[in-house]
Amino acid sequence: MRRKTLLVVEDEKDILQLLSYTLTKAGFRVILAQSGEEALEKLGGEPIDLALLDMMLPGINGQEVCQAIRRTEKLKNIPVVMLTAKSEEDDIISGLAGGADDYVTKPFSPQVLVARILANLRRRGATGTEGDNEQAEPIQLGDLFLDPARFEATVGGKPVVLTLTEFDILKLLARRPGWVFTRPQIIDDVRGYEYSISMRTVDVHMSSLRKKTGPGGADDRVGAGAGVSS
Known part of the structure; x- marks a missing residue:
C-alpha cells in the first residue's frame, strides 16, 4: 500500500520542520509549503490525501486555501485539517465554516496531531477502510x-x-x-x-x-x- 501524501502548509520554518519530522516518522509522505500561494501551486500537481493548513499565513491565508480546495472539482474531497495558534472559539468556527474538516491548536502534541490526521483519513476512506x-x-x-x-x-x-x-x-x-x-x-x-x-x-x-x-x-x-x- 502506498504511503499517504500530506500537504503541510506553515510559514514558520521551525514549526514546519517539526511537522515534517513528526509526520514522516509516522509513515506519511510529506510535501511542504510556506505560503498559501505555494500551497495552491502544489495542490495542482500530484495527488494529495490530506492538507494540513496553518490558518494564519501571509498573503493567501489558510482559510482562503481551504475555500479554494472546496471550489475545485478534483480537490474538493480532500480532508482539510486547520492548524492554528489561536484557541479562541470564533477562530476555530471560522475555519470550520470555511470548509475545514478538523482543527489542531498550537502548541500541539505530536501524538494528538497524528491521531487526528489518521482519524480524518479513515473517515474519508483514504486508508481503504469501508466500515460495516x-x-x-x-x-x-x-x-x-x-x-x-x-x-x-x-x-x-x-x-x-x-x-x-x-x-x-x-x-x-x-x-x-x-x-x-x-x-x-x-x-x-x-x-x-x-x-x-x-x-x-x-x-x-x-x-x-x-x-x-x-x-x-x-x-x-x-x-x-x-x-x-x-
Whole structure:
C-alpha cells in the first residue's frame, strides 16, 4: 500500500520542520509549503490525501486555501485539517465554516496531531477502510441521496459538495429521519466519544448543511422533528 501524501502548509520554518519530522516518522509522505500561494501551486500537481493548513499565513491565508480546495472539482474531497495558534472559539468556527474538516491548536502534541490526521483519513476512506455494510449502504430520502461508499451527495439529482463532517452529520440524520439528537450525541457519533470540540461548531455545520442542501435536503427531508436539541 502506498504511503499517504500530506500537504503541510506553515510559514514558520521551525514549526514546519517539526511537522515534517513528526509526520514522516509516522509513515506519511510529506510535501511542504510556506505560503498559501505555494500551497495552491502544489495542490495542482500530484495527488494529495490530506492538507494540513496553518490558518494564519501571509498573503493567501489558510482559510482562503481551504475555500479554494472546496471550489475545485478534483480537490474538493480532500480532508482539510486547520492548524492554528489561536484557541479562541470564533477562530476555530471560522475555519470550520470555511470548509475545514478538523482543527489542531498550537502548541500541539505530536501524538494528538497524528491521531487526528489518521482519524480524518479513515473517515474519508483514504486508508481503504469501508466500515460495516450498513454504514456503506446508499440512502435515499425524498430528493436527498447519499452514497457513503463514494462520498457523494445529491439533492434532486444535483451534486452537493460537503465537507467530511457535514457528510457524516447528514448521514446520521438521514438514517434516523424524525429523530432529535443532542449536540453531544452528534459529536459522539460523528467524531467519537469524548472528542474535544466545541458544541457550537455543530450549529455551524447544521447551518452550512441547510444552505447547501436547500429545499428537499437537510430541513425538508431529514424532517422537521429531526435536528439538534440543547
